[in-house]
Amino acid sequence: MAGSNPNAKPMDLTLKVWRQKNRDTAGQLVTYPVKGISPDMSFLEMLDVLNEDLLIRGEEPIAFDHDCREGICGMCSLFINGRAHGPERGTTTCQLHMRHFKDGDTITIEPWRAAAFPVHKDLVVDRSALDRIQQAGGYVSVNTGGVPDANAIPIPKTVADKAFDAATCIQCGACVAACKNASAMLFVSAKVSQLAMLPQGKTERKTRVENMVAQMDIEGFGACTNTGACAAECPVGISLENINILRREFIAAKATSENLA
Amino acid sequence: MILDSKIPEGPLAEKWNSHKFGVKLVNPANKRKYDIIVVGTGLAGASAAATFGELGYNVKAFCFQDSPRRAHSIAAQGGINAAKNYQNDGDSVFRLFYDTIKGGDYRAREANVYRLAEVSVNIIDQCVAQGVPFARDYGGLLANRSFGGAQVSRTFYARGQTGQQLLLGAYSALNRQIAYGKVKVYPRTEMLDLVMVDGKARGIVTRNLITGKIESHSAHAVVLATGGYGNVFFLSTNAMGSNATAAWRAHKKGALFANPCYTQIxxxxxxxxxxxxxxxxxxxxxxxxxxxxxxxxxxxxxxxxxxxxxxxxxxxxxxxxxxxxxxxxxxxxxxxxxxxxxxxxxxxxxxxxxxxxxxxxxxxxxxxxxxxxxxxxxxxxxxxxxxxxxxxxxxxxxxxxxxxxxxHYTMGGLWVDYNLMTNVPGLYAAGECNFSDHGANRLGASALMQGLADGYFVLPYTIGDYLAKMPYDRVPVDHPAFIEAEQNVKAITNKLLSIKGTRTVDEFHKALGLLMWEYCGMARNAEGLKFAKQEIRKLRDEFWRDVKVTGVNEELNQTLERAHRVADFLELGELMVDDALHREESCGGHFREEHQTPENEALRDDENFAYVAAWEYTGEGNQPVLHKEELKFENVKLTQRSYK
Amino acid sequence: MSWFTKTFSSTIGRKIIMSITGLFLCSFLVVHLIGNLQLFKDDGGAAFNLYSYFMANNIVIRIMEIVLVAGFVFHIYDAIVLTRKNKAARPIDYAEQRPQDNSTWSSRNMGLLGTVILVFLIIHLWNFFVPARFGGLEGVVIDDVEYENLYIRVVESFQIWWYVLIYVISMIALAYHLIHGFQSAFQTLGLDHKKYTPFIQKFGYAFSVLVCLGFAIIPIYFFFFFR
Known part of the structure; x- marks a missing residue:
């Protein structure tokens, strides 16, 4: 068919995949050989092929999270060969293609590992901790209706663009997965700095950062050591600068907010 | 059955305003006595759930993804239309209305589309207030682009990620209500049946996708915002999980399915x-x-x-x-x-x-x-x-x-009246899940507009009108109707697990997709459609005889999830073919090779087909019954669309 | 807990303490190094011994000593608390990891480097600080006044090859600790700006290398050139 590289040869690979029955049982790596993998396949399509084989053989297919398969929903979450979302930078697992691997390669596939992300099954983890952090303050408190005209608040293009860059976070959790401390700082900072930059978010900026950081700690994520692994592995390129904005927001809020609790 | 679209009287531009005044209101103190279920957390579902919460209703929101923010609205790239006329290039509510009706090849309701154009301006205000970072010009004001065949620049956008930013806005509003305790979200939960009590929609039965637990949820009204059915084709731009199961099972409980053949390629x-x-x-x-x-x-x-x-x-x-x-x-x-x-x-x-x-x-x-x-x-x-x-x-x-x-998109969906209520009292459908606003073809940047219009600005008014007439009492989940629905779901699940055949769910899905693409895709003809109908039936029989679903219900079982969805696609596919076969004209996304102009353009038959085809389910394997809602055009002249 | 203790027991708060104490300890290194440079003065250790007498008896220095101890204690205590929390945040480790593809070695091993420095610190204090402050050094007469001869302790200590080796290795560890720690401290305080951060990073690197080199030269000098 219309593959980009008609000369690319199919590959045979060895997969070592984390299998775990459920949250309460221990898991282990299981080895599966796969044959005839086209370099134009996406990584998840390669797993689809393996799963179809497993099904035909009557074995339990490998559970993994995925949905949009275009790199935007943030559902896919595989730790591939020691890297969150695999070896390509700026790429979600679903957008990773097999042309980045070689015939004969052994590929280790593990779930995101963090105390805050318990494994549901195989490669599927529970990332609801991230939702709870958002619920702690990742919003502007406006009800539907009764808002001013959209052009009533001019926002400098540079600010709007920067806020947009922070707002593109897809909440996949790769930052947590890649961080040696399983820290969620990059994730939290993306939302905090987006809303801190925009005039709409300024009214609640103090309570927002205090509450979101508190929730982050409650969920059991680690601390930030400024290794930069999170930003390096972020598939949408959320900048480390956001973490520093988060800290400034945090320090300013703690120093000046009326909140004594 | 007579389909009453409940379009308000009066001139087009006054209909929505007068209707808003006409609807019954629920006293603010009484709103907390009503429960609303919202299935799906995309633009329509999340915006509706958040707004219901703000108004004071108790909301339960369901999504099959692990977070409400992952609904497939997030993948919409281009933009959202609004008749703001910020560019001073001749746009107006009427022009947006006119373009949308024309773009839909005159197969949508005038009143609905006009309302959509009217509230479009409020959507932009709302999203900006939430902190959605739309593109801006150097002066700091919002930027627009021309999109999808529009002669004016009315599309607001956030680079190529407009859907993401709008959904995150709605998701943030939803989070705020979750924090307040007004909305409870059930992620990784799939609706598998609709529960009706005394002829009214009173709840749903769901499956917890992690534990497999079958659960009942009771409410005073149910809103389906579960998106479209494009995955009937297996290959589509929809997310892998996008499915028609909630809508289809509501259809099997009596909700009419309108214009299923209108699919957008x-x-x-x-x-x-x-x-x-x-x-x-x-x-x-x-x-x-x-x-x-x-x-x-x-x-x-x-x-x-x-x-x-x-x-x-x-x-x-x-x-x-x-x-x-x-x-x-x-x-x-x-x-x-x-x-x-x-x-x-x-x-x-x-x-x-x-x-x-x-x-x-x-x-x-x-x-x-x-x-x-x-x-x-x-x-x-x-x-x-x-x-x-x-x-x-x-x-x-x-x-x-x-x-x-x-x-890419399915214009057809559950039939709804002007209030977005299906023919089943208390059951609403919003966003891509309903059929209402795009006619036979949707214009670019209109889907986001419709989803948010329905959720933020239409349903919050119309659902109150219904609830105001409802008693407060709740139906307990041990009501026989719930028990029966749960047993129905368990029976389907057990059947799927017990076949233990030789072919995988994906094999059936791919086979169905190929049939649909070949015979009910970009071009259709009577012969092909008749053939497809036979083949789909055969495929469905084979599915129920030979499908292979491993594992058990009481676990995370992605094969079982897919089996439920594909079982429904196998029925929906046939209805699409029926609809395409019966519509002896070409319009928008429905192109019948028998009906084209000498230049290969779609040839409409306004005299015989200017109606909404709403299909009634009549039981397994039976021919569905067609109900027609005539479309009246009082404000636009039906013309052959010409883009020359 | 009051808002204050809550702030500084949050992960970000503890890191703020780490960074403030870290930068304070950096300033101590500068003072310490400048003082130590007097070891190179060719006066039989007179200047150095006078300096060490001053350091042990000046009231301001004695107060700063308490602050310094507090700085070490907070830095080390929070490091331990955070490390434990970080370990708990990932109870099961990955079977395969390639962190070298996304971060520097020193940034990932601050705890290890810190531990090396802590062990060094104990040896160092035991050998020099404890006898200087609490007695146990020989006497030396400078300008008719008897002082404790810390200088001779330095000279003797650095004739032992393994002692010199410990010092040099420890200073390498300190350099790596500072290469990440110095610029990281600024980030932790949110002091980050397009215009200034590149300078802070370069300065931090130069600072780390020069200061540690300065310290490492002392034992090497005494071992090779002072017999």
């Missing part, structure tokens, strides 16, 4: 690359603002290109056929989606397609890069170009993109 998607392909990726329509669509002028050149004897760069300008610009000088590359898609199919059918399969056309940015420079093009489309390069391993700054149409 989007012209600019990345072509299929192999049999393992799991989904298709859309390249935003905005690319057609700067990209020029072409194929080689002759079959000979195309053949040599496909064989690799020549490269794109070797084809002289004179040997390139910019067929859209040639055939439609006024709109050029910006013709509506259905027209662009059909023309791509035509040139490929002639043998002039490119790529090794011959099922692709070029979308070329060379002229735009020459005119504006690569940085300007990168600023507009950078993320799309990157995505294309990742998938195809080709650099679109240097070689033209290869694109081909793919299933």
């Amino acid at each position: 989007h012209p600019t998607c990345i072509p299929v690359s192999g049999g393992y392909q799991s989904k298709l990726t859309l390249m935003s329509e905005s690319l057609r603002n700067d990209g020029r669509v072409w194929v080689p002028k002759t079959v000979e050149i195309a053949e040599r290109l496909r064989k690799g004897e020549i490269r794109v760069a070797d084809i002289a300008e004179a040997d390139r056929d910019y067929y859209l610009e040639r055939k439609y000088p006024a709109f050029g590359n910006l013709v509506p989606r259905d027209v662009a898609s059909r023309n791509a199919k035509l040139v490929c059918d002639e043998g002039r397609g490119v790529g090794s399969s011959g099922l692709a056309v070029y979308l070329d940015f060379a002229d735009a890069i020459k005119r504006e420079g690569q940085p300007a093009i990168a600023a507009k489309y950078g993320n799309l170009f990157e995505m294309y390069a990742k998938i195809t391993d080709e650099n679109p700054y240097e070689i033209p993109m290869r694109i081909y149409p793919a299933v």
Whole structure:
């Protein structure tokens, strides 16, 4: 068919995949050989092929999270060969293609590992901790209706663009997965700095950062050591600068907010 | 059954206003006595759930994804229309209404579409207030672009991620209500049945996708915002999990399904690359603002290109056929989606397609890069170009993109009246899940508008009108209706698990998809549709005899999840074929080869088919019953759409 | 807990303490190094011994000593608390990891480097600080006044090859600790700006290398050139 590289040869690979029955049982790596993998396949399509084989053989297919398969929903979450979302930078697992691997390669596939992300099954983890952090303050408190005209608040293009860059976070959790401390700082900072930059978010900026950081700690994520692994592995390129904005927001809020609790 | 659309009396521009005054209100103190279920947390579902919560209702919101923010609205790229006329280029509510009705090939309700255009302006205000970072000009005001065949710049956008930013706005509003305790979200939970008590929708039965637990949820009203059914084709731009199960099972409980044959084939998607392909990726329509669509002028050149004897760069300008610009000088590359898609199919059918399969056309940015420079093009489309390069391993700054149409959106859906209520009292459908606003073809940047219009600004009014007439008492989940529905779900699940056949769920899904694409896709004819109907029935019988679903119910079982969905697609597919067969005309996304003009344009039959086809389920394997809602056009003149 | 203790027991708050104490300890290194440079003065250790007498008896220095101890204690205590929390945040480790693809070695091993420095610190204090402050050094007469001869302790200590080796290795560890720690401290305080951060990073690197080199030269000098 219309593959980009008609000369690319199919590959045979060895997969070592984390299998775990459920949250309460221990898991282990299981080895599966796969044959005839086209370099134009996406990584998840390669797993689809393996799963179809497993099904035909009557074995339990490998559970993994995925949905949009275009790199935007943030559902896919595989730790591939020691890297969150695999070896390509700026790429979600679903957008990773097999042309980045070689015939004969052994590929280790593990779930995101963090105390805050318990494994549901195989490669599927529970990332609801991230939702709870958002619920702690990742919003502007406006009800539907009764808002001013959209052009009533001019926002400098540079600010709007920067806020947009922070707002593109897809909440996949790769930052947590890649961080040696399983820290969620990059994730939290993306939302905090987006809303801190925009005039709409300024009214609640103090309570927002205090509450979101508190929730982050409650969920059991680690601390930030400024290794930069999170930003390096972020598939949408959320900048480390956001973490520093988060800290400034945090320090300013703690120093000046009326909140004594 | 008489379909009452409940369109308010009065002049078009006054209908919504007078209706809002006419609806009954629920006393603020009494709102907390009502429970509302919202299924789906995309633009329509999340905005509705959040707004219900703000008003004071108790809301339960359900999604099958692990977070409400992952609903497939998030993948919408291009933008959202609104009749703000910020660009002073002649836009107005009436023009947006007119364009949408015309774009839908005159198969939508005037009143609904007008209301949509009217509230579009409120949506932009709302989203900006939430902190949605729309694109802005250097003066700090909002930027607009022209999109999808519009002659005015009315599309608001956030780079190529408008759906993401809008959904995150709605998700943030939802989070705020979750924090307040007004909304409870059930992620990784799939609706598998609708529960009716005394003829009214009073709840749903769900399956917890982690534990497999079958649970009942009771409420005073149920809103389905579960998106479209494009995945009936297996390959589509929908997310892998997008499904029709909630809507279809509501249909089987009595909700009419309207215009199922209206499917939108989007012209600019990345072509299929192999049999393992799991989904298709859309390249935003905005690319057609700067990209020029072409194929080689002759079959000979195309053949040599496909064989690799020549490269794109070797084809002289004179040997390139910019067929859209040639055939439609006024709109050029910006013709509506259905027209662009059909023309791509035509040139490929002639043998002039490119790529090794011959099922692709070029979308070329060379002229735009020459005119504006690569940085300007990168600023507009950078993320799309990157995505294309990742998938195809080709650099679109240097070689033209290869694109081909793919299933993208379904205009059909559950029939709803002006209040967005289905014919089942208390059951509402919003967003892509309903059929209401796009007629036979949806214009670009209109889906986001409709989803948010329904959720933020329509349902919050209309649902109150219904609830105000409802008693407060709750139906307990041990009511016989719930028990029966749970048993029904368990029976289907057990059956799926007990077949233990030899063919996988995906095999059936792919087979169905191929049938649908071949016979009920971009072009349809009576013979093919009749054949498809027989084949779908055969496939469905085989499915229930030979499908292989491993594992048990009481666990995370993705095969079982898919089996439920594909079982429903196998029934819905047949209804789509029935609908396509009965509609003896071509309109919008529905193109019957028997009904075309000499220039291969869609030939409508307004005299006989200016109606909504709403189908009633009559039991397994029985022929569905057709109900017609006549469409009255009092404010627009029905004309042959011309983009020349 | 009051808002204050809550702030500084949050992960970000603890890191703020780490960074403030870290930068304070950096300033101590500068003072310490400048003082130590007097070891190179060719006066039989007179200047150095006078300096060490001053350091042990000046009231301001004695107060700063308490602050310094507090700085070490907070830095080390929070490091331990955070490390434990970080370990708990990932109870099951990955079977395969390639962190070298996304971060520097020193940034990932601050705890290890810190531990090396802590062990060094104990040896160092035991050998020099404890006898200087609490007695146990020989006497030396400078300008008719008897002082404790810390200088001779330095000279003797650095004649032992393994002692010199410990010092040099420890200073390498300190350099790596500072290469990440110095610029990281600014980030932790949110002091980050397009205009100034590149300078802070370069300065931090130069600072780390020069200061540690300065310290490492002392034992090497005494071992090779002072017999």
